[in-house]
Amino acid sequence: MTISANLQSGTPVSRATKSSAGGKKPDGACWNCGAETRAAHFCPACGRIQPLAADADYFAFFGLPRKLQLDSAELERQFLLLSWKLHPDNFVRASDCERELSLDRSSRLNDASRILQNPLSRVEYLLEREGVRREGAAKQQAPPELLAEVFELNESLDEMRSVRADNLADGEEAAALRDRLVEAQGDFQEKLAEIDAELSAASGDWDAALEFESGNGSNAAAPARRAELLARLNEILNRRSYVRNLVNTVQGELEQSELEQR
Numbered sequence: 001m002t003i004s005a006n007l008q009s010g011t012p013v014s015r016a017t018k019s020s021a022g023g024k025k026p027d028g029a030c031w032n033c034g035a036e037t038r039a040a041h042f043c044p045a046c047g048r049i050q051p052l053a054a055d056a057d058y059f060a061f062f063g064l065p066r067k068l069q070l071d072s073a074e075l076e077r078q079f080l081l082l083s084w085k086l087h088p089d090n091f092v093r094a095s096d097c098e099r100e101l102s103l104d105r106s107s108r109l110n111d112a113s114r115i116l117q118n119p120l121s122r123v124e125y126l127l128e129r130e131g132v133r134r135e136g137a138a139k140q141q142a143p144p145e146l147l148a149e150v151f152e153l154n155e156s157l158d159e160m161r162s163v164r165a166d167n168l169a170d171g172e173e174a175a176a177l178r179d180r181l182v183e184a185q186g187d188f189q190e191k192l193a194e195i196d197a198e199l200s201a202a203s204g205d206w207d208a209a210l211e212f213e214s215g216n217g218s219n220a221a222a223p224a225r226r227a228e229l230l231a232r233l234n235e236i237l238n239r240r241s242y243v244r245n246l247v248n249t250v251q252g253e254l255e256q257s258e259l260e261q262r
């Protein structure tokens with residue numbers, strides 16, 4: 001028997017198409033013994049490795065709901081356990097299909113763990129899977145409440161660049177500019193911490209909404225609530241990436257001018 005289910009699905013797959021995954025076998029049944037596998041990596045009855053459901057994402061990979069507040073230690077524990085169980089060394093005498101499954105699964109396990117362990121990439125990944133954000137397509141716009149500060153900062157950066165272009169990095173003007181940049185750097189780092197707190201609060205709201213849905217069954221208001229929370233998370237991420245870039249730019253400029261000072 002061949003295992004024909006999609007091993008890797010790069011494109012988002014809607015829930016509705018999930019049952020078409022295996023083709024010949026009933027959805028969720030073991031390819032070897034026909035037992036119900038409940039989307040586990042291994043059949044609970046015969047222990048053989050199973051193909052992933054077509055819509056399985058990194059959360060499903062670890063048997064988790066799409067929640068954002070994860071127990072990092074528990075995730076690490078699951079990761080170690082799975083990397084041991086899925087290791088290709090365990091499949092040297094297995095069929096070609098099973099060996100392929102184990103190879104594919106081991107490499108996806110590393111990706112899944114890397115993405116989910118980082119709270120930021122976790123949010124980004126959720127937004128991608130929910131179709132709210134495309135990879136690498138973050139909008140770069142100054143947050144309105146920071147416009148004045150950003151304008152001022154850009155002026156200081158321009159001045160610093162022209163002072164450096166004139167080889168005056170060790171002069172008084174450069175020293176004053178450096179002070180100003182260090183101060184701005186501190187302000188924006190504070191802003192970054194505030195944004196992270198916002199992100200964490202919004203992540204909590206998302207989890208609460210999922211919990212509410214699973215406790216009360218889906219209701220008419222649920223999709224709108226989800227969409228609203230996802231849009232908020234997306235907006236916070238965009239703002240964060242903008243401020244993060246600013247902080248990095250200032251950092252680079254400061255380092256450069258300090259180098260030239262000597």
Ligand SMILES: [Zn+2]
Binds near residue numbers: 030035043044047
């Ligand atoms: Zn089985």
